[in-house]
Amino acid sequence: xxxxxxxxxxxxxxxxxxxxxxxxxxxxxxxxxxxxxxxxxxxxxxxxxxxxxxxxxxxxxxxxxxxxxxxxxxxxxxxxxxxxxxxxxxxxxxxxxxxxxxxxxxxxxxxxxxxxxxxxxxxxxxxxxxxxxxxxxxxxxxxxxxxxxxxxxxxxxxxxxxxxxxxxxxxxxxxxxxxxxxxxxxxxxxxxxxxxxxxxxxxxxxxxxxxxxxxxxxxxxxxxxxxxxxxxxxxxxxxxxxxxxxxxxxxxxxxxxxxxxxxxxxxxxxxxxxxxxxxxxxxxxxxxxxxxxxxxxxxxxxxxxxxxxxxxx
Amino acid sequence: xxxxxxxxxxxxxxxxxxxxxxxxxxxxxxxxxxxxxxxxxxxxxxxxxxxxxxxxxxxxxxxxxxxxxxxxxxxxxxxxxxxxxxxxxxxxxxxxxxxxxxxxxxxxxxxxxxxxxxxxxxxxxxxxxxxxxxxxxxxxxxxxxxxxxxxxxxxxxxxxxxxxxxxxxxxxxxxxxxxxxxxxxxxxxxxxxxxxxxxxxxxxxxxxxxxxxxxxxxxxxxxxxxxxxxxxxxxxxxxxxxxxxxxxxxxxxxxxxxxxxxxxxxxxxxxxxxxxxxxxxxxxxxxxxxxxxxxxxxxxxxxxxxxxxxxxx
DNA sequence: GGCGTACCGTTGACTCAGTCAAGGGTAATT
DNA sequence: AATTACCCTTGACTGAGTCAACGGTACGCC
Numbered sequence: 001x002x003x004x005x006x007x008x009x010x011x012x013x014x015x016x017x018x019x020x021x022x023x024x025x026x027x028x029x030x031x032x033x034x035x036x037x038x039x040x041x042x043x044x045x046x047x048x049x050x051x052x053x054x055x056x057x058x059x060x061x062x063x064x065x066x067x068x069x070x071x072x073x074x075x076x077x078x079x080x081x082x083x084x085x086x087x088x089x090x091x092x093x094x095x096x097x098x099x100x101x102x103x104x105x106x107x108x109x110x111x112x113x114x115x116x117x118x119x120x121x122x123x124x125x126x127x128x129x130x131x132x133x134x135x136x137x138x139x140x141x142x143x144x145x146x147x148x149x150x151x152x153x154x155x156x157x158x159x160x161x162x163x164x165x166x167x168x169x170x171x172x173x174x175x176x177x178x179x180x181x182x183x184x185x186x187x188x189x190x191x192x193x194x195x196x197x198x199x200x201x202x203x204x205x206x207x208x209x210x211x212x213x214x215x216x217x218x219x220x221x222x223x224x225x226x227x228x229x230x231x232x233x234x235x236x237x238x239x240x241x242x243x244x245x246x247x248x249x250x251x252x253x254x255x256x257x258x259x260x261x262x263x264x265x266x267x268x269x270x271x272x273x274x275x276x277x278x279x280x281x282x283x284x285x286x287x288x289x290x291x292x293x294x295x296x297x298x299x300x301x302x303x304x305x306x307x308x309x310x311x312x313x
Numbered sequence: 314x315x316x317x318x319x320x321x322x323x324x325x326x327x328x329x330x331x332x333x334x335x336x337x338x339x340x341x342x343x344x345x346x347x348x349x350x351x352x353x354x355x356x357x358x359x360x361x362x363x364x365x366x367x368x369x370x371x372x373x374x375x376x377x378x379x380x381x382x383x384x385x386x387x388x389x390x391x392x393x394x395x396x397x398x399x400x401x402x403x404x405x406x407x408x409x410x411x412x413x414x415x416x417x418x419x420x421x422x423x424x425x426x427x428x429x430x431x432x433x434x435x436x437x438x439x440x441x442x443x444x445x446x447x448x449x450x451x452x453x454x455x456x457x458x459x460x461x462x463x464x465x466x467x468x469x470x471x472x473x474x475x476x477x478x479x480x481x482x483x484x485x486x487x488x489x490x491x492x493x494x495x496x497x498x499x500x501x502x503x504x505x506x507x508x509x510x511x512x513x514x515x516x517x518x519x520x521x522x523x524x525x526x527x528x529x530x531x532x533x534x535x536x537x538x539x540x541x542x543x544x545x546x547x548x549x550x551x552x553x554x555x556x557x558x559x560x561x562x563x564x565x566x567x568x569x570x571x572x573x574x575x576x577x578x579x580x581x582x583x584x585x586x587x588x589x590x591x592x593x594x595x596x597x598x599x600x601x602x603x604x605x606x607x608x609x610x611x612x613x614x615x616x617x618x619x620x621x622x623x624x625x626x
Numbered sequence: 627g628g629c630g631t632a633c634c635g636t637t638g639a640c641t642c643a644g645t646c647a648a649g650g651g652t653a654a655t656t
Numbered sequence: 657a658a659t660t661a662c663c664c665t666t667g668a669c670t671g672a673g674t675c676a677a678c679g680g681t682a683c684g685c686c
Contacts, residue, residue: 007446008434008442008443008445008446009427009430009431009434011445011446011449011450012430012433012434012445012446012449013426013427013430014449014453015449015450015452015453016336016339016430017355017358018453018456018457019332019336020336021375021376022456023329023332023333024376025376026329037642037643038643039643039644042330045330054663055663055664056662056663056664062334063337063338064644065644065645065646066663066664066665067644067645067646067647067664067665067666067667068643068644068645069664070664070665070666071665071666072643074665090652090653090662090663091651091652091653091663092651092652092653092662092663092664093662093663093664094663094664113326114322114326117322117325117326117329118322120325120456121321121322121325123458124455124456124458125552127551127552127554128455128552129321130321131451131455131552132321132324132325132451132452132455132456133320133321133324133325135448135449135451135452135455136324136325136327136328136448136452137324137328138444138445138448139328139445139448139449139452140327140328140331142437142441142444142445142448143331143335143433143437143445144331145436158487159483159484159486159487159488159492159494159497160479160480160481160483160484160487160497161480162479162480162483162494162497162498162501163476163477163478163479163480163481163482163483163484163497163500163501164476164480165476166473166475166476166479166480166501166504167473167474167475167476167477167479167480168473168476169476170472170473170475170476171472171473171476173472174471174472174473175472179472181472181475181508182508182509184472184473184475184476184504184508185475185504185505185506185507185508185509186505186509187476188475188476188479188501188502188504188505188508189501189502189505189509191479191497191498191501191505192498192499192501192502192505194498195494195495195497195498195501196495196498196499196502238440239438239440239441239444240440241440350671350672351672352672352673367634368634368635369633369634369635377673378673378674378675379634379635379636380635380636380637380638380673380674380675380676381672381673381674382635383635383636383637384636384637385672386635387636403633403634403681403682404634404680404681404682405633405634405635405680405681405682406633406634406635407634407635
């Protein structure tokens, strides 16, 4: 039912409406919290997953009114679910602990909630469940501000990653520069050559991964000229740029080439790829040749770059 | 911050907690609805996006208490925001219409809400916004039960789709049957050949699309034998199986081959691909040869299938 | 035609989650 | 020592939402 064309704002608002309805239905239809209230359940959840907190923590965490929380805790205490004691460090504060009975009820509520979600999930074909969980993780990750800038890491390609290289190269350069299907063919050919026959000691591909998602790649293969390595297919996803991933990839590539004994590294690129040029420069490549050509349906200025590997051992 | 390892149920619950907090903060911090209530705002929204509804519709749509809604509408009527009139078709029902003034206030609330979402979004790097919207659409689409089973449609590949074919073939067959990188190379080679040089009148590729996402593919190319077409790379995503997409793809392929004058169609597959075999059988292919081989790191039983295209004109 | 059932909206009575403001106590800052 | 700021509590209140009873009309069935 959701339409494909919408601005992010519209999409988010539609999602909000949808989700308020859903949560309402989920909470209400089954009596999820009886004999407690939603807020009490939230408090119990927090307590159960942090063993002991100060009342002030609860207040700020769940953004509750101080008076409301005070009364609420009083009620829970009378029911034998929590215990209140002045904090050791600051007598103004109050340390809240779940009693054994409190942990029981928290577990009960937990289970009920899991059940409700489970029955919601039972209407979802099991093949779609991983996609659902994945999408939710994405939303949460993005909206909670990515939390502490995850580090990208490099790894060797797994099944499908070479295909990913083809897909992203083709899609991005088509979108950004209007490259046609010839480019996709070229990349597929390079990747096929690599997959079918490469010397793992002298040729290698790296995938840059961020949050478990591939966001970049580079390949190092033998060049026709003896003692020379060729860097190919450097790519970083637009939404992962500016994090030094390109540098990391080229760095790994150059280091590898030097380690395994290449004396020189070469690469071919086009002048329109400005960000890439900056990276090559930073790693010591020098422009040795430049000539115009028409490829992939557009007019381009091709460039050959070189890096001597012996110089800085 | 979200962890990668969690069951769908855990993931959904975490998401629910997260999103209730978020919505709470969003609604409350800015005074989104004053001088109306959340429920009134929801009612106004519904009315504004459907021009006129019966009260009963509102009740079921937003799952409101009848008495509550009645009073609520009374208040809105007194404020000159809605008009109530008995429905023409059924005097029991009540038709609710927004007045001009009502449309104004609805627009105002709308704008405020958009603003709030916009300011939320301003904390999200713009490169991530499309991904966010996308993930939300996915969640909504999956949870709302796909609403009226969207029809898959076939189209020609766009930029990146050939790469997608490589990626999914490699990833799926690696996961399901343990195929190694040789298979990815083979697919990349096939795709490269197609991209670099194919006769659009005699060779074609189809992508099956569902909800704007590619979920399947097939390719028709010329075979070495004269007058013969070869079907290759048939694939349907696991979560889109059982919807007849494979049939649709093979059907398109066969029809195309027949239309452009091939007299025969052939294909090579392996016996472990049971679902595919059923599809080929349904389209009239017959098994003409079978021989064991070792490829892609596993022992397989290869099969040649054929279909005469002249028979059923 | 008439009866029972079911849905429509209205109204009264109520509950109870959540808010606001005032106040007493201690910590931190000066 | 005084000011400020935070902690919790308590009283008083609001108002969103619920429940039950009721009069009215449609619809199915004999």
